[in-house]
Amino acid sequence: MLLRVRVALPDRPGSLAHVTKVLGVAGADITQVTVLERGAGRAVDDITVFCPDDTTRQALVKSLQSVEDVTVEGVWNTREAPGTYPELEILKYITTAGDRALTTLIDSLPVLFSADWAATTTAEHRVVYASWRAPREIVIPEEGAAARPAAMTLDDGLHLIHAPLPPLALVLLLARSDGPAFHRIEVHRLTRILEIFLSLPATERSVARQLRKEPR
Known part of the structure; x- marks a missing residue:
C-alpha cells in the first residue's frame, strides 16, 4: 500500500x-x-x-x-504516484477535454492531493459535479469562507480546501477525512491549478454543460 x-x-x-x-x-x-x-x-x-x-x-x-x-x-x-509530475499530466488532459474540462478536473483533484473527494457547488448549494467518493449530502461552510482558496477543518474533523470560483459563480471543495489538515503549500498548489483551469476557453462551456443536467 x-x-x-x-x-x-x-x-x-x-x-x-x-x-x-x-x-x-x-x-x-x-x-x-x-x-x-x-x-x-x-x-x-x-x-x-x-x-x-x-x-x-x-x-x-x-x-x-x-x-x-x-x-x-x-x-x-495516497494514490499519487511519486515522481510522475501529475499536475502536468492532468492539465494536459483538461486542456483537451473540451466540455468535460470541469469533470476531468474534479475527478483528478483527490488523486493529486491525496484527498477523499472533490466537488463543485452553486451559491444555492446545488452540487454541480462531485467525484465518486463524495457523500450524498455535502456540507458547504458558510462562516469563515474566504474570498480566496483557504484550508479549514470542520467541527466533525473533516479537512477542506474551500475555493471560490467567482468567474463561474461556483465553489470548489476538496476534502479529506484522514491525515492532517491541508498545508498552505497544498492550498497554493491548488490555487495555481485553478488559475490555469479558469483561463481555458472550454471552462465556461464545461460548467454550462453540467448546469444543464438534472440536480444530483
Missing part, C-alpha cells in the same frame, strides 16, 4: 536520515520526500512510502515517535 507520512522535525543535518532509517526498519520503502516548509529551526516534510500490507500505520507512527524531536502530523493513504 502507498502511504503519505507528514512529520515535523529539527531542521539540521542528520534529522531526516534518522527518520528514513526508522521507516526502513519498520518495513517502509521511501519513494519520495517533499519539503513543505522550513523555518525557526524546524521543517515539515511529506514522505511517500510503499509498505507491505502487513505493515500498519500504527507501527509506522510508533517507530517515528521513537526519534527525538520528531512529531508525526499524519499518516494516510
Whole structure:
C-alpha cells in the first residue's frame, strides 16, 4: 500500500536520515520526500512510502515517535504516484477535454492531493459535479469562507480546501477525512491549478454543460 507520512522535525543535518532509517526498519520503502516548509529551526516534510500490507500505520507512527524531536502530523493513504509530475499530466488532459474540462478536473483533484473527494457547488448549494467518493449530502461552510482558496477543518474533523470560483459563480471543495489538515503549500498548489483551469476557453462551456443536467 502507498502511504503519505507528514512529520515535523529539527531542521539540521542528520534529522531526516534518522527518520528514513526508522521507516526502513519498520518495513517502509521511501519513494519520495517533499519539503513543505522550513523555518525557526524546524521543517515539515511529506514522505511517500510503499509498505507491505502487513505493515500498519500504527507501527509506522510508533517507530517515528521513537526519534527525538520528531512529531508525526499524519499518516494516510495516497494514490499519487511519486515522481510522475501529475499536475502536468492532468492539465494536459483538461486542456483537451473540451466540455468535460470541469469533470476531468474534479475527478483528478483527490488523486493529486491525496484527498477523499472533490466537488463543485452553486451559491444555492446545488452540487454541480462531485467525484465518486463524495457523500450524498455535502456540507458547504458558510462562516469563515474566504474570498480566496483557504484550508479549514470542520467541527466533525473533516479537512477542506474551500475555493471560490467567482468567474463561474461556483465553489470548489476538496476534502479529506484522514491525515492532517491541508498545508498552505497544498492550498497554493491548488490555487495555481485553478488559475490555469479558469483561463481555458472550454471552462465556461464545461460548467454550462453540467448546469444543464438534472440536480444530483
